[in-house]
Amino acid sequence: MRLPRRVQVGAFAAAVVGVQLLAQAAGKGFFLTQLTMTAYYTLVVLGLSLLMGYAGQISLGQAGFFAIGGYTTAALTTLDLSPHRGQALVGALARARVLAARPDLFGGEVLSVEPWVAFALAVGLGAAVAVAIGIPVLRLKGHYLAMATLAFGTIVSSVLVGTQALGAADGISGVPAFALVPGLRVSGSSADRLRNYYLAWGLVAAAMWLLLNLIHSRIGRALGAIHGAEDAARAMGVDVARLKLQTFVLAAVMATVAGSLLTHYNGGIGPSEASVLKSVRYVAVVAVGGMGSLWGTLAASSVLNFLSLRGYFGTWDDAVFGAILVLVMLFAPEGILHANLRAVLRPLGIGRGGEEGA
């Protein structure tokens, strides 16, 4: 397992290509849609994996950050300012390309915020909220931190459901495509399906590369030190509060980016994305993948989110993730993909044991 990082990420990229070819060859090209969505959810859990597994902090509010990203993007890009076109400010913003015009369904023209601008604002807002929440909340530990972040998620969720301007229970639809560069746009139309699959998984690969670099750097060692013996870390000059906050913000930004892009891909967002059950689901995926294992989290997220999005869990969807979390905590607190699971299952008479590794 001590392969160089670029070999690991290269193998992952090959797997991404392999899955795409396999899906096409099997005549299941439509799978790519759910796989693309899976990639965005994977971005969320990779950030959470860093926060939980390396910084030792839990967050039950990641869905809140995802929703901040998604709703900011949705609200700004569907806002129609064309009736105010005559006003000086609106005109100036349009000339500065902060606003962009596009045709609507009825042959008219919609003037709303350019997706790049909306994206930047969404990420900025997510980061700002993470700093504002993180400074007081990260003083807490264990259950108390879990409760506080849970409360944050609940607040975001309630505010969204209760705000008519944000579509209340219906959410926001009609979000336009996001033209990243000419020829590449985040959009759910089937013509863009293949490109979006590679875009989304390319982002996951890039995130993986950056996070793997990070955990093997000075910061990664400092995070490990905090996890191992906080007092000793402080005595060695590690600013614990600052590092925890930065990690919290990084995880929040990853959730915000995912929320914003997936909202463009889906063409809308609803309040269920902000629900606490989603946050529990993210924590469950990290737990399955194993604390402190980015690759484990990636694998767990790919499988579980894809199965969920394909509807294999039916109406039991949320229950499945809750049950997974309980079972993992009971029988494999190190994560299912951790070799310890065998040692746990063998006495129960499950599995034969035998070959090593996992």
Add this chain to the structure above:
Amino acid sequence: MTLLEVQGLSKRFGGVQAVKDVSFGVEKGTIKAVIGPNGAGKTTLFDLVSGFRAPDAGTVRLRDVPVQGRPPHAIAALGMSRTFQNIKLFGHMTALENVMVGRHVRSRAGFLGGMLQPPGTRREEREIALAALEAMDFLGVRELADAPAGSLAYGQQRAVELARALAGGPEILLLDEPAAGLNMRETADLAKLVVRIRDRGVTVLLVEHDMSLVMGICDEVVVLCFGEKIAEAAPRDVQRNPDVVRVYLGE
């Protein structure tokens, strides 16, 4: 030159006056010990000096900079390093990674540098590894570099902890009962090591129980009893001090 100066330091926990109006200085390039019976307030004094607790009154000056009440990481950045009575290694990391953390104060790469790995960060990373290996060499534990710290024997853990404390090139090193759990032979080796650390240019302040270690190598000794300083002198003179004898041997 006085590197560390403690003046009128006091700390109370509820009804217990753990440290009461303690003053002393540590000259650069010397070895100084704080001794005293159990519960004399030695560890509390260490915590006050290194920033783990804020004093109720008094000042701590490191190179003339007042540091009392500052957080430990800020004091560490000014050149103070320490070890712990019950060795605190990062058990799931390798010995080398542990020692590399000791270099944290002398390096700068942040989140962006860590993620993007620009050439400057890579160069710094090599410097960190070299400094860490040099410190492990100095302690004679270089061959343990790749071993998980949690799997090391007790004496090896002490050595790795010391390497970690030295890797950042501190001005002053605080050792909290470094001889705890060592046998006589190991204690003698430790005494030689502390002298070598001093000869490296690192001023040493240690809290100790073990008189054999203290008397042989220290330039000066501070004696605490129930939080108060009852003597401060060269080891020879401290041994003859009637107050000290009374505290240690009874009347």
